[in-house]
Amino acid sequence: MVLRLGLIGHPIQHSFSPWIHQHFLKQIAVKGSYRLKNIAPDCFNEQTVSSAKAELQDGFNVTVPYKRAIMPYLDQLDERAARVGAVNTVVHQNGKWIGYNTDGIGYIKGLQEAYPAQTRDMSIRILVIGAGGAARAIYDALIVQQYEYIDIANRTLEAAEQLATELASSGITTRVMSLEAAEKELSRYDLIIQTTTMGMKPGPEHSVIALERMKQAAIASDIVYQPIHTAFLKEAGERGGNIHYGHHMLLYQAQYAFKLWTGHWVKLGSLPDRMKRQLER
Numbered sequence: 236m237v238l239r240l241g242l243i244g245h246p247i248q249h250s251f252s253p254w255i256h257q258h259f260l261k262q263i264a265v266k267g268s269y270r271l272k273n274i275a276p277d278c279f280n281e282q283t284v285s286s287a288k289a290e291l292q293d294g295f296n297v298t299v300p301y302k303r304a305i306m307p308y309l310d311q312l313d314e315r316a317a318r319v320g321a322v323n324t325v326v327h328q329n330g331k332w333i334g335y336n337t338d339g340i341g342y343i344k345g346l347q348e349a350y351p352a353q354t355r356d357m358s359i360r361i362l363v364i365g366a367g368g369a370a371r372a373i374y375d376a377l378i379v380q381q382y383e384y385i386d387i388a389n390r391t392l393e394a395a396e397q398l399a400t401e402l403a404s405s406g407i408t409t410r411v412m413s414l415e416a417a418e419k420e421l422s423r424y425d426l427i428i429q430t431t432t433m434g435m436k437p438g439p440e441h442s443v444i445a446l447e448r449m450k451q452a453a454i455a456s457d458i459v460y461q462p463i464h465t466a467f468l469k470e471a472g473e474r475g476g477n478i479h480y481g482h483h484m485l486l487y488q489a490q491y492a493f494k495l496w497t498g499h500w501v502k503l504g505s506l507p508d509r510m511k512r513q514l515e516r
């Protein structure tokens with residue numbers, strides 16, 4: 236068996252995904268490739284997607300800015316991907332191209348493995364900052380896990396309201412608030428999840444909110460991993476918070492994607508530490 240896998244997105248030349256999936260392929264002793272297909276936004280169409288499918292014939296990952304745009308080109312969507320409205324993993328199975336979303340479930344698995352004691356309690360107070368695609372996947376996965384209190388803060392209130400209206404389910408308490416209100420009420424939260432693009436290279440190194448009122452033992456989790464030590468995490472660390480770095484989400488979503496493609500549940504082993512060291516260089 237020779238697997239043909241890869242990633243479509245733009246820009247993707249610095250992606251860690253080939254490095255991750257080559258490790259996984261080696262672990263299960265299967266030959267294969269994981270290629271990068273960089274598609275410029277003005278070239279994303281039926282033809283370029285067909286050519287990606289022809290080359291990456293067993294399946295592929297999808298990243299920014301195509302997680303939504305890929306959907307019309309697929310034969311089927313799994314329930315979670317349909318609900319979240321975004322696809323990050325495509326599997327070619329029995330002649331059909333099926334879209335999945337492993338971002339949210341991967342994020343939660345990484346967090347729970349890093350902080351098992353603190354995340355076991357479903358009644359912890361959670362604040363999700365941001366209301367974009369990543370926030371959607373994470374909020375949905377938190378609900379599936381049955382966490383009970385999940386508030387959302389965003390610069391644009393309407394986006395947060397829409398997210399909550401579309402995805403909240405019974406038994407979940409969600410309040411929507413501005414970033415300013417979240418700063419004032421920060422001491423309420425046991426887990427603060429930063430999902431916005433603030434602090435990401437090459438943008439300025441700013442934290443999306445001030446953490447003065449953060450509870451000391453709270454977990455501060457950022458999904459930005461370039462830079463790995465974001466302003467948000469640095470400030471949280473200085474205030475005695477528990478830090479959860481952004482590269483975990485990439486590694487764990489890849490673990491789930493690889494399972495969908497191959498049926499193998501691979502171990503991450505030393506990859507989180509090794510990736511962190513590379514990002515620190």
Ligand code: ATR
Nearest residue numbers: 365366367368369370389390391394431432433443
């Ligand atoms: P992704 O798919 O990576 O989540 P996205 O869908 O573009 O990206 O969402 C970006 C998120 O970052 C949004 O929550 C956005 O806030 P708005 O809904 O108000 O646009 C947030 N964001 C981006 N730049 C920001 C900034 N300078 N300050 C505050 N929030 C910002």
